[in-house]
Structure formats: structure tokens, C-alpha cells
Amino acid sequence: MTKATDFCETPRSGTRLPRAVVTGGSGGIGVPVVRGLLGLGYEVVVLSRRAPSLCDPHLSHIVCDLADTGDIERAGSAIVSAGAPIAVLVHCAGIIEPGAIDGLKADALQRQIAVNFTAPVFLTSLLLPLVRRGGxxxxxxxxxxxxxxPESSVYAAAKAALRSFALALTIEAKPRKISVSSIFPGAVDTPMLEQEMQSGGSVLNFVNPPATPESVAATVIRAVESAHGGEYFRPAIDGIFGRICMGCPKLLRFVLPLFTWIGKRGMKRHARMKRRV
Structure with missing residues (x-):
């Protein structure tokens, strides 16, 4: 395992850079998030199976399979042993394996719960003592x-659980003035979305055009720079409608045929745009 470095020091002043830890920083939304944090003057430690494609003297990598709690514990120990306070902790890693409930495989269930819920919860627990006041x-x-x-029940359940965890963490972290944010993008134009659709993902991903990773990363950076935590939905109108549906599930079932029709048209339009690129 590659071990995280201690605080980096700037050549001119020798002052220590604030430290940020990012999971899933080697692809998808994670890469522009890491780039944005480096641009803000952070030293960034990435936890992922693959090394980031970015090259920067203030970027280090810890090899970590986030589906493995043993790997997470070893990575967390490497960061804790360095002893440097953490200014920002960003959980970007995520996976989805779509499929109907009646064909659900145990390993697919375990992987999605592990990466989308267990990993961020466990890693936060390990690193919380290092998160500085005001982090x-x-x-x-x-x-x-x-x-x-539909067809993404396990993923949705894990993400709903993660939302509840973040809300509870907001209360627990308040005495130390640690802010907690959750960013809720819809479909994002990443390899993960392509893999999802190849595996039978929902056409509802295309009710709105998929966002770019850079635009979602910009929301993450904006949240991190804010003095207050909170929930950020992209697009905002979907967040409003989604929360209404959680209070009235019948509404979602009522509009599902219309959204499916819109999604099919959107998916065809997205495919045409991809072919032109």
C-alpha cells in the first residue's frame, strides 16, 4: 500500500498546506474535485484502487478497495499515523449494479452497500478525530x-441511508463547528453511467440531460468553501420533486409513465450527441 505523505510545505514560505482527503479521486466526479481542491491550495490525499491521472507535488495516493473494510482501516490508519489535521473530507466513490429485485445477487448487494454506505460511514468514523475545528x-x-x-433499489436504499447518516452527523459534528454537506446530482456523464445503462439501467436517468462531472465537482467545491453545510440538489427542481415524492410515494407511481416516455427520448438524444463526438 502506498502511504500518505505528511503535510506538504510550500517552497517559499514553508507554511503547511491544509489537508483534504478524497475517496474515488481517480475517476468520474472525483478527478475534477481533486483538481479543484489543488487549485484552492490544499494538499490532497486520494483513496482509490487506481492512482489518479493528475500529477501534482501536493497530491498523494493510498491504494484502497472501498468495498473492503480491512483496506479502509489500513488506509485510515496510514492517514491517522501521519498526524496532520484534516480540513476537508470528500466522499466521491460510488458504484451501481442495476437489476430487478427477483434476480438480485448477494455479491452485487454487498458491493453496493459496502461502497455507497459502509465505506463513507466507516472512513468518517476513523478520520473524524483528525477533522479540525471548522472543517x-x-x-x-x-x-x-x-x-x-426502478431496477436500482439497492443503490437507492444505500444512498437514502447515506443521506440519513449525513443528517445525523451534522448534529454530532456541530459542537466542533464541523460543517457537513451532501450533494445530490442526477445522472452524470461518466463511465459509471455508461456501464449502468449497458447493464440495464433506468431510462429515467435521461429525463434531464446528464450533467458534466465538472459541473457537479463545482457544486462540491462550492459546498466545501461554504461556512455552512447543507444539501445541494442538481438540478434543484428534481430535488424538490423527489422530496415531495418521498412524502407521497403514490405521486411517483402516477407520473412514472410520463417520465419514462421523456427519459426514452432523452436517452436517444444523448446517444446521438455521443455519436457526434
Missing amino acids: HIAFVNSLAAVYPL
């Missing part, structure tokens, strides 16, 4: 937490 913890969640998709 920030951000969770890249999903609209599926409040707008569950």
Missing part, C-alpha cells in the same frame, strides 16, 4: 436517495 465533510450522494429508480 468540512462532503458526501457526493445521488438524486436516487429521494427519487428511487
Whole structure:
């Protein structure tokens, strides 16, 4: 395992840079999040199976399989042993394996719960003592937490649980003035979305055009820079509708045929745009 470095020091002043820890920083939304944090002057430690493609003297990597609690514990211990306080902790890693309930496989169930829920909860527990007063913890969640998709029940359940954890953490972390944010994007134009659709993902992903990873990362950075935590939904109107549906599940079932029709049209339009690129 690659071990995290201690605080980096700037060549001119020798002052210590604030430390940020990011999971899933080697792909998807994670790469622009890491780039944004580096641009703000953070030293960034990435936890992921693959090394980030970015090259920066203030970027370090810990090899970590976030589906393995033993790996998470070893990575957490490496960071704790360095002893440097953490200014920002961002949980970007996530996976989805769509499929009907009646065909659910045990390993698919365990992987999705492990990466989407257990990993951020366990890692937060390990690193919370190092998060400095006034620090920030951000969770890249999903609209599926409040707008569950057919064929993605396990993913939606894990994300809904993560939302509840973040809300509880907000209360626990308040005495130390640690802010907690959750970002809820809809579909994002990443390899994860392509893999999801190849595996039978829901056409509801395309009711709105998929967001770019950079635009979601910009929301994450904006949340981290804010002095207050909170919930950020992209697009905002979907967050409002999703939360209404959580209070009135019949509404979602009522509009599902219309949204399915819109989603099919959106998916065809997205495919045409991809072919042109």
C-alpha cells in the first residue's frame, strides 16, 4: 500500500498546506474535485484502487478497495499515523449494479452497500478525530436517495441511508463547528453511467440531460468553501420533486409513465450527441 505523505510545505514560505482527503479521486466526479481542491491550495490525499491521472507535488495516493473494510482501516490508519489535521473530507466513490429485485445477487448487494454506505460511514468514523475545528465533510450522494429508480433499489436504499447518516452527523459534528454537506446530482456523464445503462439501467436517468462531472465537482467545491453545510440538489427542481415524492410515494407511481416516455427520448438524444463526438 502506498502511504500518505505528511503535510506538504510550500517552497517559499514553508507554511503547511491544509489537508483534504478524497475517496474515488481517480475517476468520474472525483478527478475534477481533486483538481479543484489543488487549485484552492490544499494538499490532497486520494483513496482509490487506481492512482489518479493528475500529477501534482501536493497530491498523494493510498491504494484502497472501498468495498473492503480491512483496506479502509489500513488506509485510515496510514492517514491517522501521519498526524496532520484534516480540513476537508470528500466522499466521491460510488458504484451501481442495476437489476430487478427477483434476480438480485448477494455479491452485487454487498458491493453496493459496502461502497455507497459502509465505506463513507466507516472512513468518517476513523478520520473524524483528525477533522479540525471548522472543517468540512462532503458526501457526493445521488438524486436516487429521494427519487428511487426502478431496477436500482439497492443503490437507492444505500444512498437514502447515506443521506440519513449525513443528517445525523451534522448534529454530532456541530459542537466542533464541523460543517457537513451532501450533494445530490442526477445522472452524470461518466463511465459509471455508461456501464449502468449497458447493464440495464433506468431510462429515467435521461429525463434531464446528464450533467458534466465538472459541473457537479463545482457544486462540491462550492459546498466545501461554504461556512455552512447543507444539501445541494442538481438540478434543484428534481430535488424538490423527489422530496415531495418521498412524502407521497403514490405521486411517483402516477407520473412514472410520463417520465419514462421523456427519459426514452432523452436517452436517444444523448446517444446521438455521443455519436457526434
